Amino acid sequence: MTTEALDGAPSLAKRPRIREAGIQGFLFLCGALSVLTTVGILIVLGTESVSFFTTQQWENSNKPLAQELEAVGASILVGEGGATLRVGDIIRVGDEVMEVVTVDGQTLTVVRGVQGTEPSAHETDLEIFRSNRVTLGEFLTGTEWNPQIGRFGILPLVTATLMTSMVAMMVALPLGLSIAIYLSEYASSRARSILKPILEVLAGIPTVVYGYFALTFMTPLLRSVFGNDTVEIYNTGSAGIVIGILILPLVGSMSEDALGAVPRTLREASYALGATRLETAVRVVVPAAISGLAAAFILAASRAIGETMIVAIAAGAGPALTANPFQAAETMTGHIVRISGGDLSYDSIDYNSLFAIGLVLFFMTLFLNIISQRVVRKFREVYE
Amino acid sequence: MNDIDPFEGNTRRRRRQGIAWRFVFQASTIVGIILLAALLYNVINESFGLAALELEIDPASLAVDGVALEELSQEQLEKIFQANVSTGLYRRYATEKPFTERTREEVYDLVQERVVEPQVVKTWTLFETLFERDAIDAELAEKYPGAHLQFFSWLNPEFVQRPQSSEPLRAGVRTAILGSLWVIAITVIFAFPIATGAAIYLEEYAPDTRLTRLIQTNINSLAGVPSIIYGILGLAIFVRFLQPITSGAAFGLVDDPTTANGRTIIAAGLTLGLLIMPIIIINAQEAIKAVPNSLRNASYGLGATQWETIWSHVLPNSIAGILTGTILAVSRAVGETAPLVVIGASTFITFDPEGPFSKFTTLPIQIFQWTSRPQAEFRNIAAAAIIALLLLLLTLNAAAVLLRNRYSHRY
Numbered sequence: 001m002t003t004e005a006l007d008g009a010p011s012l013a014k015r016p017r018i019r020e021a022g023i024q025g026f027l028f029l030c031g032a033l034s035v036l037t038t039v040g041i042l043i044v045l046g047t048e049s050v051s052f053f054t055t056q057q058w059e060n061s062n063k064p065l066a067q068e069l070e071a072v073g074a075s076i077l078v079g080e081g082g083a084t085l086r087v088g089d090i091i092r093v094g095d096e097v098m099e100v101v102t103v104d105g106q107t108l109t110v111v112r113g114v115q116g117t118e119p120s121a122h123e124t125d126l127e128i129f130r131s132n133r134v135t136l137g138e139f140l141t142g143t144e145w146n147p148q149i150g151r152f153g154i155l156p157l158v159t160a161t162l163m164t165s166m167v168a169m170m171v172a173l174p175l176g177l178s179i180a181i182y183l184s185e186y187a188s189s190r191a192r193s194i195l196k197p198i199l200e201v202l203a204g205i206p207t208v209v210y211g212y213f214a215l216t217f218m219t220p221l222l223r224s225v226f227g228n229d230t231v232e233i234y235n236t237g238s239a240g241i242v243i244g245i246l247i248l249p250l251v252g253s254m255s256e257d258a259l260g261a262v263p264r265t266l267r268e269a270s271y272a273l274g275a276t277r278l279e280t281a282v283r284v285v286v287p288a289a290i291s292g293l294a295a296a297f298i299l300a301a302s303r304a305i306g307e308t309m310i311v312a313i314a315a316g317a318g319p320a321l322t323a324n325p326f327q328a329a330e331t332m333t334g335h336i337v338r339i340s341g342g343d344l345s346y347d348s349i350d351y352n353s354l355f356a357i358g359l360v361l362f363f364m365t366l367f368l369n370i371i372s373q374r375v376v377r378k379f380r381e382v383y384e
Numbered sequence: 385m386n387d388i389d390p391f392e393g394n395t396r397r398r399r400r401q402g403i404a405w406r407f408v409f410q411a412s413t414i415v416g417i418i419l420l421a422a423l424l425y426n427v428i429n430e431s432f433g434l435a436a437l438e439l440e441i442d443p444a445s446l447a448v449d450g451v452a453l454e455e456l457s458q459e460q461l462e463k464i465f466q467a468n469v470s471t472g473l474y475r476r477y478a479t480e481k482p483f484t485e486r487t488r489e490e491v492y493d494l495v496q497e498r499v500v501e502p503q504v505v506k507t508w509t510l511f512e513t514l515f516e517r518d519a520i521d522a523e524l525a526e527k528y529p530g531a532h533l534q535f536f537s538w539l540n541p542e543f544v545q546r547p548q549s550s551e552p553l554r555a556g557v558r559t560a561i562l563g564s565l566w567v568i569a570i571t572v573i574f575a576f577p578i579a580t581g582a583a584i585y586l587e588e589y590a591p592d593t594r595l596t597r598l599i600q601t602n603i604n605s606l607a608g609v610p611s612i613i614y615g616i617l618g619l620a621i622f623v624r625f626l627q628p629i630t631s632g633a634a635f636g637l638v639d640d641p642t643t644a645n646g647r648t649i650i651a652a653g654l655t656l657g658l659l660i661m662p663i664i665i666i667n668a669q670e671a672i673k674a675v676p677n678s679l680r681n682a683s684y685g686l687g688a689t690q691w692e693t694i695w696s697h698v699l700p701n702s703i704a705g706i707l708t709g710t711i712l713a714v715s716r717a718v719g720e721t722a723p724l725v726v727i728g729a730s731t732f733i734t735f736d737p738e739g740p741f742s743k744f745t746t747l748p749i750q751i752f753q754w755t756s757r758p759q760a761e762f763r764n765i766a767a768a769a770i771i772a773l774l775l776l777l778l779t780l781n782a783a784a785v786l787l788r789n790r791y792s793h794r795y
Contacts, residue, residue: 037661365613
């Protein structure tokens with residue numbers, strides 16, 4: 001301003017543009033929100049999972065103390081009925097916490113006064129509470145998921161998820177790859193312009209509709225083929241097949257993109273050597289596009305693992321450890337939907353377990369997505 | 385050596401192989417189309433067809449002095465209604481809307497609904513209705529002697545206008561459709577400006593730094609996170625942590641804050657907003673990338689600032705692509721079910737949502753609930769609701785195609 005006032009010429013120095021800077025700052029915040037979403041997901045899943053593993057919930061075992069208990073002595077006698085106490089259980093009588101060392105009928109040997117409590121005398125008929133705390137080892141390797149009795153082994157949920165996803169991949173891989181090869185190597189451009197939109201329509205149908213389809217069409221179809229005795233009304237096989245149909249357009253169109261990216265020169269060289277169209281497609285084009293194909297398959301697998309509504313409707317309620325695709329089994333996503341469907345009270349073990357399952361699911365899909373991006377980067381053949 | 389040249393034989397074998405596999409590839413594509421057809425067939429097959437109805441009272445017995453029920457006057461109908469329902473129910477209807485203010489048709493419908501009270505005892509699919517009529521008649525005579533057959537189009541104008549009900553004959557999807565529209569409105573208002581802003585930042589401003597690359601990778605990864613994870617996030621953040629805001633209590637809008645409990649339209653809208661944001665960003669980035677640099681340079685050459693360039697040149701030239709991407713993302717949000725179930729959308733609501741802080745249900749949740757019920761007639765109305773949902777999506781996608789055709793520029 002001063003220079004301007006002195007010689008009358010406008011200053012050529014860069015002036016701060018507050019409005020421009022403000023807009024830029026705001027737009028940056030918009031972009032940063034996506035990072036916040038990820039951070040939010042991690043924090044929410046992380047903290048709630050930690051409290052799932054650390055909160056000690058006392059559950060009435062409905063088992064009374066059968067005999068008066070002195071402040072010393074490691075052997076206690078418990079009444080009949082109620083929940084079964086096992087070796088390693090943490091129990092609480094009055095204010096005192098104990099750890100069960102051996103179980104012999106109704107006589108328990110315990111370590112008195114653990115977790116900072118003092119051993120003290122207790123009266124007869126005092127109720128025994130059992131700790132519901134879940135260890136990470138139990139969670140990851142346990143074979144029973146039954147929150148009512150405090151069993152939180154995630155394996156049945158994981159195996160059911162893997163079962164539906166495997167069936168889905170068995171449907172979607174061969175079909176999707178064949179469709180992609182047909183569209184990219186055989187179909188005329190007119191046929192392609194009709195067929196591709198049809199696939200896109202399949203991709204745009206909401207998953208709940210596929211769930212309906214699985215329950216009212218695929219399951220009756222399976223039952224009429226394999227017999228009502230073999231196939232249960234709710235089963236993982238039917239859900240898996242329909243998930244396969246759901247991810248078919250994804251596999252098909254991503255694979256077609258990968259095949260289409262292979263340059264013409266490769267095909268022409270192959271034809272010039274006398275190869276048939278099939279040989280060119282299978283031995284030249286597919287290997288050249290393998291990175292894109294692998295990425296498509298991995299991404300599809302991640303979609304299949306995270307798919308929720310189809311399994312919630314058709315795969316059945318109630319976790320079960322089974323290798324039979326014709327039996328009902330609840331997947332991770334299906335379980336989350338079922339327990340959160342009712343009125344879920346906060347800070348209950350059910351509420352927290354939801355986040356622990358969510359964390360496992362998140363890492364499974366994240367792992368697959370990262371692998372998929374890696375595969376593309378590492379094995380990509382660069383032409384031209 | 386045979387009389388056929390070995391080279392020639394090999395060629396023939398290879399050609400045969402080629403034809404066989406070509407057939408396999410073609411068949412796979414046809415299987416894909418058949419699957420789509422099967423899905424549509426299944427839905428349509430379930431949403432139309434015959435149903436066996438059993439009536440509480442034979443309408444013929446309600447005739448007064450030889451005049452059939454259909455011909456009776458309003459006063460007579462009201463008397464029949466009063467005589468056949470409990471006093472409490474009569475009073476409830478009378479306080480809801482006095483009988484003198486109701487039209488004759490309304491009273492007649494009431495009598496039909498509450499006095500004649502038709503109950504669906506069995507339904508048949510469209511296929512069975514058309515081709516197995518004899519078997520239906522036989523089954524009807526054998527198992528449901530008191531029932532009569534009626535053809536139902538489960539999807540009908542009343543179905544779209546009626547609120548939710550526990551009776552399949554009286555159930556409708558109005559509350560669900562309104563709930564869906566409300567949720568989508570919030571989703572778009574929340575997600576569209578922020579996602580477009582993020583896309584503009586990444587394409588126009590962002591320097592090539594590690595932070596930018598982190599944001600970009602992060603957006604790509606977010607697009608692959610299962611939708612149910614967003615539901616868990618929404619449950620923890622919008623429903624629980626921000627409960628004073630999402631329940632409306634912070635604004636003094638809710639008399640009794642325990643009713644909605646944070647499980648409101650706004651919580652659902654924000655959750656779905658987070659879910660579709662990565663999709664909108666990625667699509668908008670593509671649209672912005674497609675604007676040629678010569679346009680930007682011309683604008684700078686005339687002395688425009690960076691924001692002026694973006695606002696008056698980049699955005700107008702990419703808006704069609706951005707909107708198309710947004711509509712596609714929104715149609716994904718319309719069909720989303722899992723995250724809304726997790727954040728606890730109510731499933732049984734008979735009143736219309738009044739604003740962002742009401743409890744709600746949406747069309748996909750309604751479909752999920754009806755599908756989960758064991759009774760066959762709920763499958764029929766679920767199929768009808770699916771057709772309504774697919775029509776809604778079709779409208780959205782048609783809008784996207786129209787937009788793309790109308791505003792698309794090619795350089």
